[in-house]
Amino acid sequence: MKSEYDKIIKSVAAEVVENIVNMIDSDNYRFAVPIGISNRHVHLSSKDVEILFGKGYELSKMKDLKQTGQYACKETVTIASNIDGKERLIENIRILGPMRSESQVEISATDSRYLKINPPVRSSGDLEGSSAIKLIGPRGSVDLKKGCIIATRHLHLSTLDAEKMGIVHGQIIQVKIDGIKPGVLGNVYCKVNDSYVLELHLDNDDGNAFLVKSGDYAEVLL
Amino acid sequence: MKSEYDKIIKSVAAEVVENIVNMIDSDNYRFAVPIGISNRHVHLSSKDVEILFGKGYELSKMKDLKQTGQYACKETVTIASNIDGKERLIENIRILGPMRSESQVEISATDSRYLKINPPVRSSGDLEGSSAIKLIGPRGSVDLKKGCIIATRHLHLSTLDAEKMGIVHGQIIQVKIDGIKPGVLGNVYCKVNDSYVLELHLDNDDGNAFLVKSGDYAEVLL
Numbered sequence: 364m365k366s367e368y369d370k371i372i373k374s375v376a377a378e379v380v381e382n383i384v385n386m387i388d389s390d391n392y393r394f395a396v397p398i399g400i401s402n403r404h405v406h407l408s409s410k411d412v413e414i415l416f417g418k419g420y421e422l423s424k425m426k427d428l429k430q431t432g433q434y435a436c437k438e439t440v441t442i443a444s445n446i447d448g449k450e451r452l453i454e455n456i457r458i459l460g461p462m463r464s465e466s467q468v469e470i471s472a473t474d475s476r477y478l479k480i481n482p483p484v485r486s487s488g489d490l491e492g493s494s495a496i497k498l499i500g501p502r503g504s505v506d507l508k509k510g511c512i513i514a515t516r517h518l519h520l521s522t523l524d525a526e527k528m529g530i531v532h533g534q535i536i537q538v539k540i541d542g543i544k545p546g547v548l549g550n551v552y553c554k555v556n557d558s559y560v561l562e563l564h565l566d567n568d569d570g571n572a573f574l575v576k577s578g579d580y581a582e583v584l585l
Numbered sequence: 586m587k588s589e590y591d592k593i594i595k596s597v598a599a600e601v602v603e604n605i606v607n608m609i610d611s612d613n614y615r616f617a618v619p620i621g622i623s624n625r626h627v628h629l630s631s632k633d634v635e636i637l638f639g640k641g642y643e644l645s646k647m648k649d650l651k652q653t654g655q656y657a658c659k660e661t662v663t664i665a666s667n668i669d670g671k672e673r674l675i676e677n678i679r680i681l682g683p684m685r686s687e688s689q690v691e692i693s694a695t696d697s698r699y700l701k702i703n704p705p706v707r708s709s710g711d712l713e714g715s716s717a718i719k720l721i722g723p724r725g726s727v728d729l730k731k732g733c734i735i736a737t738r739h740l741h742l743s744t745l746d747a748e749k750m751g752i753v754h755g756q757i758i759q760v761k762i763d764g765i766k767p768g769v770l771g772n773v774y775c776k777v778n779d780s781y782v783l784e785l786h787l788d789n790d791d792g793n794a795f796l797v798k799s800g801d802y803a804e805v806l807l
Contacts, residue, residue, distance in 0.1 A: 371590060375597045472793035473695060484765045484796070516766065537768070543706045544738065544791075546759070547769035569766075571694035572794035574706070 394528050394583040396518060396538070399429060399562045400570040403474055404457045405440060405498065406467045406487075415440060415500025422460060430519060431558045434460045441499040442468055442511075444478040451478050452499075463488075468496050468511040471568045475513065485512040486552055514566055517552040518583070519559040528583060531555065538563060538581040540573045547584065548573075616750050616805040618740060618760070621651060621784045622792040625696055626679045627662060627720065628689045628709075637662060637722025644682060652741060653780045656682045663721040664690055664733075666700040673700050674721075685710075690718050690733040693790045697735065707734040708774055736788055739774040740805070741781040750805060753777065760785060760803040762795045769806065770795075 412420060422436040436458040443452045453474060467490060475482055475494075482494040494511035497504055518538070520530060530536065532555035539547050548569060563581050570576060634642060644658040658680040665674045675696060689712060697704055697716075704716040716733035719726055740760070742752060752758065754777035761769050770791060785803050792798065 368593065371593050372597055375594050376601070379598070379601050472796055473789070476793070543772065545771035547771075549767035549769075550765065567695070568790060568794040571698070572790040574694055 394585075395580045396561055396563045396583055398540075398570075398575055398577060398579045398581055399564050400575070400577045401469065401514060401564050401566055402457065403453065403468075403470045403567070404435075404459050405442070405469070406459055406463045407440075407498075408464060408466045409462045411466045411498065411505050412462065414503045414505050415498060417502040420502075422458060424460065428459070429560050429562050431560065432461065436460055442470070442478075443497040443499055444480050445497065446479040453478065465490060466498065466505065466507055466510050468498070468507070469514045469566075470511065471566045472513055473568055480511065482511045482513050484515055486515045486517065487512075514564065515552050516548055516550060516566075516569065517554055517564050519562045519564065520553060520555045521559050521561065522555060522557050524559075524561045525553070525555040529585065530583075537584040539584055540575055540579075540581050542574055544572065544574045546573060548581075616807075617802045618783055618785045618805055620762075620792075620797050620799060620801045620803055621786050622797070622799045623691065623736060623786050623788055624679065625675065625690075625692045625789070626681050627664070627691070628681055628685045629662075629720075630686060630688045631684045633688045633720065633727050634684065636725045636727050637720060639724040642724075644680060646682065650681070651782050651784050653782065654683065658682055664692075664700075665719040665721055666702045667719065668701040675700065687712060688720065688727065688729055688732050690720070690729070691736045691788075692733065693788045694735055695790055702733065704733045704735050706737055708737045708739065709734075736786065737774050738770055738772060738788075738791065739776055739786050741784045741786065742775060742777045743781050743783065744777060744779050746781075746783045747775070747777040751807065752805075759806040761806055762797055762801075762803050764796055766794065766796050768795060770803075 412422060422438050424434045425437045427434050438458050439455045440458060441452050441454045442456050443450050470482065480494045483492065485493060490509050493509045495508050496511040497506050525531065530553050532553060534553045536551050536553060537547050537549045538551055634644060644660050646656045647659045649656050660680050661677045662680060663674050663676045664678050665672050692704065702716045705714065707715060712731050715731045717730050718733040719728050747753065752775050754775060756775040758773050758775060759769050759771045760773055
């Protein structure tokens with residue numbers, strides 16, 4: 364009876380180990396996704412475009428971005444904070460189109476330390492309670508009461524990509540990056556839409572901390 | 586017989602799961618270590634101090650650092666790159682003492698992108714093949730043929746701390762950081778010495794990517 368038990372225990376243990384190894388090694392659980400590093404940028408409302416660039420001004424497209432319908436404009440603005448009576452500027456902030464209902468400024472924590480402001484980490488468009496910031500254009504300036512954020516790490520997926528990976532819109536995942544400064548980035552928000560192109564959006568701080576650039580790959584951990 | 590097998594299988598499976606959960610949850614495998622964020626800085630040779638500040642000049646201590654015998658000086662220098670005929674400067678780089686046999690400049694990847702140079706990720710003192718950079722002081726300048734690096738993530742441990750954690754000098758570990766931008770930082774080099782004070786040294790890019798500051802804690806993953 365004892366040796367019978369031993370045989371069973373050994374075979375169960377072997378089965379458990381095999382299952383675990385299969386799970387860890389399985390290609391089904393590993394997906395490589397291309398990284399897109401987002402430099403600081405602004406999205407503008409049509410109203411603010413007119414204040415910053417003049418009545419009737421139309422922004423010019425410089426180039427299309429990877430996400431369908433999104434583009435970088437030729438024009439840039441300056442952003443400014445005013446803390447303890449001192450104005451701090453960052454110039455040449457790229458405008459991304461198309462226009463939005465509300466202006467939004469996305470910067471890195473490095474930028475926020477320079478500006479001495481403390482923007483929250485947020486998904487695009489989630490601006491309630493975000494930081495005040497000033498926009499300065501060639502023809503005028505706008506004092507935004509809110510609108511400045513550090514963008515949440517996020518992954519754009521088409522509906523097909525999402526199905527393939529078993530990911531649903533709003534899911535929070537982790538991604539793994541290899542290299543000389545490797546690691547795992549948590550709290551990555553998944554955005555699923557038919558129009559999206561597979562792309563992991565990280566800001567400059569994440570890109571520089573992990574020494575990755577646009578076009579490099581990360582691995583989705585599920 | 587069949588139900589006898591089932592009972593055994595269920596009890597073995599339960600035992601395996603409990604062991605795994607215990608291992609994961611065990612305090613024995615979790616150590617919190619305080620983080621120290623290193624801003625860009627230089628270590629200077631006595632020879633270079635004289636060139637930069639004048640013959641016989643002695644640097645003044647501003648404050649002691651956490652690691653025994655290390656201190657920040659009141660003096661700063663400017664560093665400069667010269668790429669494609671254009672000089673790019675970063676001013677007010679803190680000098681850390683004591684003097685070393687060879688001057689060394691530690692910057693972040695963000696700095697290196699601004700300077701348009703490509704320093705390797707290295708441990709302090711491992712300067713072979715590192716980047717050229719210019720040091721500018723109030724009385725002179727030095728063209729370092731090598732000496733500029735991005736510092737490897739590293740953990741200082743006393744011999745006692747290392748024994749407690751089961752870590753040996755030279756071991757590569759991972760650390761986990763919680764928060765709104767959480768994750769795991771890999772390739773952390775462990776330095777063990779009787780004189781060391783427990784401290785995880787990360788550069789500004791890592792600090793800003795994970796939104797941590799000096800005095801925050803990371804968890805050692807063993």
